Amino acid sequence: MSTHILEVSGLKTYYKTRLKEKVFAVDGVDFELEEGKTLGIAGESGCGKSTLALSLMGFYFPPLHYGSGSIRIHGNDIMKLSKEQLRSQVSGREIAYIPQAAMNALNPTLRIIHFIEDILKEHRPELSKKQVWELAAERFKTLNLPEKVLKSYPNELSGGMKQRTVIAISTILNPKVLIADEPTSALDVTSQKAVIKLMKDLLDKKYIRSLVFITHELPLLYHVTDEIMVMYAGEIVERGTAEQMIFDPVHPYTKKLMGSILVPEEGMKGQKLAAIPGAPPNLKQVPPGCRFAERCTYAQDECLVGKVPVHTNGSNQYRCHFDTETLKEWYAHEQS
Numbered sequence: 001m002s003t004h005i006l007e008v009s010g011l012k013t014y015y016k017t018r019l020k021e022k023v024f025a026v027d028g029v030d031f032e033l034e035e036g037k038t039l040g041i042a043g044e045s046g047c048g049k050s051t052l053a054l055s056l057m058g059f060y061f062p063p064l065h066y067g068s069g070s071i072r073i074h075g076n077d078i079m080k081l082s083k084e085q086l087r088s089q090v091s092g093r094e095i096a097y098i099p100q101a102a103m104n105a106l107n108p109t110l111r112i113i114h115f116i117e118d119i120l121k122e123h124r125p126e127l128s129k130k131q132v133w134e135l136a137a138e139r140f141k142t143l144n145l146p147e148k149v150l151k152s153y154p155n156e157l158s159g160g161m162k163q164r165t166v167i168a169i170s171t172i173l174n175p176k177v178l179i180a181d182e183p184t185s186a187l188d189v190t191s192q193k194a195v196i197k198l199m200k201d202l203l204d205k206k207y208i209r210s211l212v213f214i215t216h217e218l219p220l221l222y223h224v225t226d227e228i229m230v231m232y233a234g235e236i237v238e239r240g241t242a243e244q245m246i247f248d249p250v251h252p253y254t255k256k257l258m259g260s261i262l263v264p265e266e267g268m269k270g271q272k273l274a275a276i277p278g279a280p281p282n283l284k285q286v287p288p289g290c291r292f293a294e295r296c297t298y299a300q301d302e303c304l305v306g307k308v309p310v311h312t313n314g315s316n317q318y319r320c321h322f323d324t325e326t327l328k329e330w331y332a333h334e335q336s
C-alpha cells in the first residue's frame with residue numbers, strides 16, 4: 001500500500017487578472033510526500049511557491065482558479081469535493097496552511113484562546129468552554145508554550161512566541177499535512193530555532209504527519225527537510241534529498257541557486273538564494289522549451305524548443321534537455 005500522504009498530479013492553477021489575462025503560476029506540478037517526511041520548496045520570488053501552497057489547500061477564490069490535475073490526501077482527491085466539504089472536512093483537519101506573515105494577521109483585539117475556541121466550535125462542537133481550555137492548555141504544555149499565552153492578546157507576545165502560537169493554533173485539529181510558508185522569515189536566529197523545534201515536536205508527537213516547508217533560507221531547508229523541491233516559473237525543475245540538492249545539484253538552475261553554499265556546512269550559515277543574472281519569464285506568456293534557457297549559461301538551440309524531458313536517477317528528478325553526465329562534465333570543466 002502506498003505510504004504517500006499527499007500525491008499531486010498534473011496540477012495547473014492560474015490567476016485571472018482584471019484585464020482577463022491568465023498568469024500560469026502553477027503549471028503542471030507533480031510530486032508526492034510520504035507519511036512522516038518533510039519536504040522543502042525553494043525558488044526565487046514569484047516562481048509560484050505560495051500559489052502552490054494555496055492550490056494544495058483547494059483555496060480557489062478569484063483571482064486564483066483551478067485548471068486541472070489532482071490533489072490526493074491518503075488517496076482521496078480533494079478536488080472532487082465541494083467548497084463546503086473542503087472547508088468542513090479538509091481545511092485544518094487534513095491539511096493546514098500557515099501563510100506568510102500569518103502571525104501579523106491575528107486580530108489584535110482577541111485573546112489567543114478565542115482563536116482556538118473558534119476552530120473547535122466548528123469542528124468539535126461537543127466540547128464545553130472548559131474542555132476547550134483544557135485541550136488547548138494540554139497542547140501548549142506538550143509543545144513547551146506557556147499556558148498563560150492563551151489569555152494574552154497577540155500584541156503582548158514577542159514575534160517568535162506569536163509565530164509558535166500561530167503554528168499551535170493551526171495544528172490544533174492534528175492535520176495530516178502542515179504547509180508552512182516562510183514560517184521563520186523576519187525572526188531572529190533564536191526564534192527561528194524555536195519555530196523549527198516546534199515543527200519537529202509536532203511531527204515527533206504525531207500532531208502532524210508530514211510537513212511542507214517553504215523558505216528562502218537554504219540552510220534551514222537542509223536542517224529541517226528530508227527532501228527539497230526547486231520551483232522555477234511555475235514548474236518543479238528538480239527534486240532530491242536535502243543532502244543531494246544542497247551539495248550535488250544537477251539542474252543548472254538549482255546549481256546556480258545552491259552554488260554559493262557548496263562549502264563546509266559551517267559556512268552555510270546566513271547564506272540566502274544567490275542572485276542569478278536576468279529575470280524569470282513572464283508567467284502570462286511562458287516561452288516554449290526550457291523556461292530557464294534564457295538565463296542558463298549552458299543553453300543550446302534545442303533548449304529553446306520542444307518538450308523538456310524529466311530525468312530520474314534514484315531519488316533525484318530534474319527537468320532538462322541534458323543528461324546528468326553531460327551536465328556534470330560541464331560543471332567540472334567550469335571549476336577547473
Ligand SMILES: Nc1ncnc2c1ncn2[C@@H]1O[C@H](COP(=O)(O)OP(=O)(O)OP(=O)(O)O)[C@@H](O)[C@H]1O
Nearest residue numbers: 015023025044045046047048049050051052063283
Ligand atoms: N493575486 C494575483 N493576481 C495575479 N497574479 C498573481 C497574484 N498573486 C501572485 N501572482 C503572480 O503569480 C506568480 C507566482 O506568485 P507566488 O506568490 O506564488 O510566488 P512565490 O514563489 O511564492 O513568491 P514569494 O517568494 O515572493 O512569495 C507571480 O508571477 C505573481 O506575480
